[in-house]
Amino acid sequence: MAVTAKTRREVIARDESFCGWCGLYVDTASGQYSLQHRRARGMGGSKRMSTDLHANLVLLHGTGTTGCHGYIEAHRDEARERGFNLTQQLDPAAIPIGLKVHGVPAWALFDNLAGRRFITETAAFELLEQYGLAA
Ligand SMILES: [Zn+2]
Numbered sequence: 001m002a003v004t005a006k007t008r009r010e011v012i013a014r015d016e017s018f019c020g021w022c023g024l025y026v027d028t029a030s031g032q033y034s035l036q037h038r039r040a041r042g043m044g045g046s047k048r049m050s051t052d053l054h055a056n057l058v059l060l061h062g063t064g065t066t067g068c069h070g071y072i073e074a075h076r077d078e079a080r081e082r083g084f085n086l087t088q089q090l091d092p093a094a095i096p097i098g099l100k101v102h103g104v105p106a107w108a109l110f111d112n113l114a115g116r117r118f119i120t121e122t123a124a125f126e127l128l129e130q131y132g133l134a135a
Helices: 005-014 067-074 076-081 121-130
Strands: 033-037 057-061 097-101 104-110 116-119
Touching: 005 033, 005 057, 033 067, 057 067, 067 076, 104 121, 116 121
Parallel strands: none
Antiparallel strands: 033 057, 097 104, 104 116
8 A cells, every 4th residue: 555646636735735743835846745644654554544545644844854754753752742643553533633734733633535624722632632642
């Protein structure tokens, strides 16, 4: 399995070409971006269909070692508290993600149809706590 071209286009459109971590514009035409897997592909994850679907993916600056994506990989605790670093037993569609949208912090739930539903910070923290991800 891999992220299909269609899913890639839909995730970029859902995220409005803004980086989920820093909220700044991503010039996707430059190729200097990546779609992060919130729940890693490793440890058997690559065989699960949901791994390469929309709820598990978020547009970021950089690669796994550079830019915002690199920052997330190097700061796993901070990433976990914002829903960017999920363990294998978690369903990405159930876990809120702490985005920045046009630079403004905003919590959202993703679905696997390229949907993005904003929720309150209170609701997001309740979910994070329920799943053991709260700070
Ligand atoms: Zn960024």
